[in-house]
Amino acid sequence: RLNEVLARHSVNIAAQYYETHADVGYVVLDADASATDSQSVLEDIRALDGTIRARLLYEYKI
Incomplete structure (x- = not known):
C-alpha cells in the first residue's frame, strides 16, 4: 500500500529499508528530491x- 501511494504521486524511490519487531514494523525511505508536493505525499502515507x-526527515526545496 505504501508503494501505491508513492506511485500515485510519481515519487521515485532511491532506497527503501523495512524492519519488523513483534507486531510493529517500520520503513525508512529515500525518495527523489524532485517529488511533487511532499506534504501531500506525507498526508496520504499517514x-x-x-x-x-x-514524518519527513528532510525536505529538499528548490
Missing part, C-alpha cells in the same frame, strides 16, 4: 490503515 507515525 492516512494508510495501520500507520502509527510518519
Whole structure:
C-alpha cells in the first residue's frame, strides 16, 4: 500500500529499508528530491490503515 501511494504521486524511490519487531514494523525511505508536493505525499502515507507515525526527515526545496 505504501508503494501505491508513492506511485500515485510519481515519487521515485532511491532506497527503501523495512524492519519488523513483534507486531510493529517500520520503513525508512529515500525518495527523489524532485517529488511533487511532499506534504501531500506525507498526508496520504499517514492516512494508510495501520500507520502509527510518519514524518519527513528532510525536505529538499528548490
